[in-house]
Amino acid sequence: MSQITYPRERTALLLVDPYNDFLSEGGMVFPRIKPIADEVGLLDNLRQLDGAVRAAGIQVVIVPHRRWEPGDYEDWDHPNPTQRLIMQRHSFARGEWGGEWHPDLAPKPGDLIAQEHWGQSGFANTNLDFLLEQKGVTHVIVVGLLANTCIESTARFAMELGYHVTLVRDATAAFSHDMMHAAHELNGPTYAHSILTTKEAIAALPAASHSKETVK
Template identity: 30%
Template sequence: MNKALLVIDVQESFRRQENWAAVSDPDIAARVDELVAHARSEGDLVIWILHAEPGSRTAFDPALGQVRLIDGLAAAEGEPVITKTSHNAFTTTNLQQLLTERGIRELVISGIRTEQCCETTTRLAADLGYGVTFVIDATATHPIEHRDAPAGRSLAEILADPRTLSTDEIIARTEYALSVRFARIATVKELTGS
């Protein structure tokens, strides 16, 4: 085994936010579950990563109970569950040590948010010398407001603003930015054959 599937931030915290109504793939857990089943059948390690913001009093504050895998997903015995406090999965965790100890040189990336934690982890992993496959349809994201947008707008106002980047635009941009430079881009079907 020299390959690991990273499942990044597929957690209840996101489903508790208003913008979940505009997520690119509300069934992201189903696609991730396909990847997990495939990885397990191949004997690859599955590593679950959660994002926490202790003391924030948001859905990412572990004290509020939402920093857990989305209902329906579960780590199997022996699969590490790591909690991070940075955007990438390396900086505030022992992920690199874990990968090194197990001789893992290839990573498969899935999770929430496509352009944020998933892309940032991919870039850093590539810089660290890992071979990376970014599973574009096993990531999900939300529309992004323009930098000059006023704070505190409703989801409807955000979506109505022509300067807001759509989820399709974000996913396409990520695919273009990562392809060849940082990762091989693949789909769930391409990886699993299903």
């Protein structure tokens, strides 16, 4: 693994879809990711990484999926398979518990919240790129759910826009080992600048910040 550093003022953690439906017991989608999530220590790793980037003074950006509302996708010409499932199961429903933030990963003062994405990329048809540009961000660390859908699509789009992209293999999950393997061993190396573990990512962060000084 090549040595990598994350400039404090030019790095952001993109936390994708930290909803109860994905991350909490009783969540609508949680049973499907639970085996992989438990195996990789997903929640503990997300908590540790979230705390470490905040201690380092790095910007946190919440990148949320569209919260389902009655009528969503129903008159679309060709909703994709995931959108059809959302129509059926009403996952991430606005105003319901499943569409609320997991309590340990809810936005905090100073965080940015991008517009909700309708598909899989957090950049497509949202203001995410604009928000990052306004903060001077050049490096993004992409974590959350799911490894082979919204994480991969968001991270690929970030690469296309010129960002330095890091994936964190144990700060995400998917429905199967094959999906995780594809995300990190087959597809990730074609676009990500770095694929790390949570421990490696935290070790590469700048030292805890008690000021707004930029680390070069």
